[in-house]
Amino acid sequence: xxxxxxxxxxxxxxxxTIGQITTFAAIGLSHCVRPPFYPRLILQQMIxxxxxxxxxxxxxxxxxxxxxxxxxxxxxxFAGEATIANxxxxxxxxxxxxxxxxxxxxxxxxxxxxxxxxxxxxxxxxDALTTLSTNPYKYLVAPRLIAGIAMLPxxxxxxxxxxxxxxxxVSIFDFGFNPTTYLKSTWDSLDATGFISGLVKAAVFxxxxxxxxxxxxxxxxxxxxxxxxxxxxxxxxxSILLLLFxxxxxxxxxxx
Amino acid sequence: MTDTDDTPKIAVRGLKKAFGDNAVLRGLDLDxxxxxSLAVIGGSGTGKSVLIKSIIGLLEPDSGSIRIDGxxxxxxxxxxxxxVTRKFxxxxxGAALFDSLPVWENVAFGLTQSRGMxxxxxxxxxxxxxxxVGLDDDIADRAPAExxxxxQKRAGLARAIATRPEILFFDEPTTGLDPxxxxxxxxxxxxxxxELGATALTITHDMASARRIADNVAMIYQGRIVWHGPVTEIxxxxxDMVDQFINGRSIGPIQLQVAx
Numbered sequence: 001x002x003x004x005x006x007x008x009x010x011x012x013x014x015x016x017t018i019g020q021i022t023t024f025a026a027i028g029l030s031h032c033v034r035p036p037f038y039p040r041l042i043l044q045q046m047i048x049x050x051x052x053x054x055x056x057x058x059x060x061x062x063x064x065x066x067x068x069x070x071x072x073x074x075x076x077x078f079a080g081e082a083t084i085a086n087x088x089x090x091x092x093x094x095x096x097x098x099x100x101x102x103x104x105x106x107x108x109x110x111x112x113x114x115x116x117x118x119x120x121x122x123x124x125x126x127d128a129l130t131t132l133s134t135n136p137y138k139y140l141v142a143p144r145l146i147a148g149i150a151m152l153p154x155x156x157x158x159x160x161x162x163x164x165x166x167x168x169x170v171s172i173f174d175f176g177f178n179p180t181t182y183l184k185s186t187w188d189s190l191d192a193t194g195f196i197s198g199l200v201k202a203a204v205f206x207x208x209x210x211x212x213x214x215x216x217x218x219x220x221x222x223x224x225x226x227x228x229x230x231x232x233x234x235x236x237x238x239s240i241l242l243l244l245f246x247x248x249x250x251x252x253x254x255x256x
Numbered sequence: 257m258t259d260t261d262d263t264p265k266i267a268v269r270g271l272k273k274a275f276g277d278n279a280v281l282r283g284l285d286l287d288x289x290x291x292x293s294l295a296v297i298g299g300s301g302t303g304k305s306v307l308i309k310s311i312i313g314l315l316e317p318d319s320g321s322i323r324i325d326g327x328x329x330x331x332x333x334x335x336x337x338x339x340v341t342r343k344f345x346x347x348x349x350g351a352a353l354f355d356s357l358p359v360w361e362n363v364a365f366g367l368t369q370s371r372g373m374x375x376x377x378x379x380x381x382x383x384x385x386x387x388x389v390g391l392d393d394d395i396a397d398r399a400p401a402e403x404x405x406x407x408q409k410r411a412g413l414a415r416a417i418a419t420r421p422e423i424l425f426f427d428e429p430t431t432g433l434d435p436x437x438x439x440x441x442x443x444x445x446x447x448x449x450x451e452l453g454a455t456a457l458t459i460t461h462d463m464a465s466a467r468r469i470a471d472n473v474a475m476i477y478q479g480r481i482v483w484h485g486p487v488t489e490i491x492x493x494x495x496d497m498v499d500q501f502i503n504g505r506s507i508g509p510i511q512l513q514v515a516x
Contacts, residue, residue, distance in 0.1 A: 119355075127314050128352040131425075132415075133341045133370035135334070 031142040045147030061159035065166025085185035088167030094194045097159040102205030106238040110213040114234035117217025118227035144210040152206030153199045197253040212238035263326040265290040265455040271320035282479035293456040295470035304459040345421035349428040351412035353400035360396035366419040385418040406437040426458040430465045442468040
């Protein structure tokens with residue numbers, strides 16, 4: 001009986017958490033479309049998420065593109081420009097660009113959001129917002145959700161370009177491919193559905209990272225340890241959700 | 257308690273709040289007439305913070321009634337709650353200044369965000385509030401982290417009074433301050449409350465502070481008010497719990513659970 005009860009409690013706990021996160025997301029999104037808006041805060045978050053994530057996302061993308069080209073070349077034995085370019089473009093735009101950019105941003109931004117909002121929670125700054133007639137969802141959550149949804153697709157576009165460049169550099173300088181032929185093959189391999197699916201994924205990932213960062217920060221408690229726990233939970237849950245939704249969106253675009 | 261025909265500024269009836277099995281407020285009743293300064297005293301964990309957070313709307317009570325100017329506030333919709341919250345100003349225990357904003361923007365926050373005041377006008381109003389609590393213009397552009405504990409409390413007080421609220425709440429205003437700075441903050445609180453003509457509710461376990469700030473004192477124990485009267489009568493309350501608390505005796509009707 002104890003075993004069954006613990007399974008029951010665990011199941012109820014999971015559904016309760018899903019319900020809380022869904023409610024939190026719904027309230028947060030509703031404040032994204034209702035005035036007053038905070039353009040200064042939204043811009044600040046866009047710079048934080050988009051601009052300051054460029055180095056880490058760029059580095060990840062260029063090495064991933066390069067490794068993809070190397071692995072494809074060794075895996076396929078002898079392969080021409082068209083094959084390598086095709087694998088790099090498809091791999092980067094459809095999967096690796098959005099997923100790796102999302103994971104990098106989850107680590108960098110999701111953690112920072114959870115830590116900042118968590119600290120505000122435990123030092124009563126969120127309570128202070130309420131006493132100053134300012135809705136914390138509108139002031140803290142909505143700008144981050146908007147910035148996450150808007151900036152991840154832009155970051156992924158940059159990651160796509162840099163990732164393809166990484167594959168190009170290896171193919172030209174290591175394999176000795178013809179640059180013009182490789183670039184033409186790259187262009188021919190680019191398909192609208194793959195590219196757009198990558199951007200849709202990026203927008204969803206941006207939302208998930210911001211949602212998990214704000215949710216765990218908002219509900220943190222217990223001082224420094226609680227903030228640390230919130231930060232860890234934000235990164236872990238965002239990463240898992242990101243991979244889950246990557247599968248769902250891929251299935252929606254390409255399963256048929 | 258002062259008898260008056262006027263509607264109390266704050267009227268609490270049968271307030272209950274529990275966290276799991278821990279019943280913190282157990283049917284608390286309290287009246288605070290307009291213009292009066294009341295200090296709620298009591299030991300740690302007796303429900304002082306839960307009381308003040310329930311009145312402000314940061315916590316939803318399990319049952320009971322909280323009326324502000326005769327208007328029931330328990331269960332108010334968020335928009336209506338915001339209208340009531342505009343009457344409030346609060347100084348938090350740790351000041352709760354926003355780290356990301358300079359001092360003047362902290363002080364002007366209520367003016368710029370919820371009252372739509374322009375930045376130039378809000379800065380002037382913020383500086384005026386800062387002067388009221390003895391803060392100079394030269395700290396206006398500093399980050400809160402650059403201020404001492406006492407200055408942070410002053411900035412928090414300036415933020416609380418900047419919107420000229422009708423009701424001021426003070427959560428342990430002297431905690432973490434040396435006795436001299438504590439006295440300075442208390443005097444500033446008394447001065448600010450008088451200048452605004454506000455009603456004030458302070459929660460504290462610092463008796464020296466309660467005597468300086470309050471007209472009346474209410475003692476909370478096990479989630480209920482066990483004594484309520486003028487601060488001048490607190491030394492002759494005839495209540496054993498009040499006597500034990502204000503004299504800091506370990507022996508008496510108040511039993512502290514000390515973990516071994």
